[in-house]
Amino acid sequence: xxxxxKLALRVKTTAFDSEITDLIAAALADLGMAGVTNQEQTDxxxxxxxxxxxxxxFGQPDDYDRLKASYDEQKAxxxxxxxxxxxxxx
Numbered sequence: 001x002x003x004x005x006k007l008a009l010r011v012k013t014t015a016f017d018s019e020i021t022d023l024i025a026a027a028l029a030d031l032g033m034a035g036v037t038n039q040e041q042t043d044x045x046x047x048x049x050x051x052x053x054x055x056x057x058f059g060q061p062d063d064y065d066r067l068k069a070s071y072d073e074q075k076a077x078x079x080x081x082x083x084x085x086x087x088x089x090x
Contacts, residue, residue: 001041001050008051009058020054027053034075038084045081049074 005020006012027050028039039046052071061067078084 001047004047005051005054008055016058020058023054023057024050026057031075031078034079035085035087036075036078037086045074045078045084049078 001024002017002021005024006017009020011020030053031039031046031049036046041047049071052067052074055061056064056067056071
């Protein structure tokens with residue numbers, strides 16, 4: 001996932017790998033706190049949510065508000081989607 005996030009961030013150097021790896025872990029933890037238990041790192045929806053989270057928190061993006069709203073929506077959709085949580089049948 002590191003390579004995909006770096007591509008989205010337009011980062012080619014390895015100088016920021018540690019910071020980006022930490023952001024990926026923080027994104028997965030944030031999704032976990034929201035109840036998203038399926039965090040398969042090859043799942044395109046998880047990759048997109050993690051990438052958006054990293055774009056929000058890496059540097060100082062000009063479009064912070066738009067990215068934040070996008071991540072919040074992605075997280076909300078994952079929280080309600082079948083197969084991504086263990087909420088059970090309700």
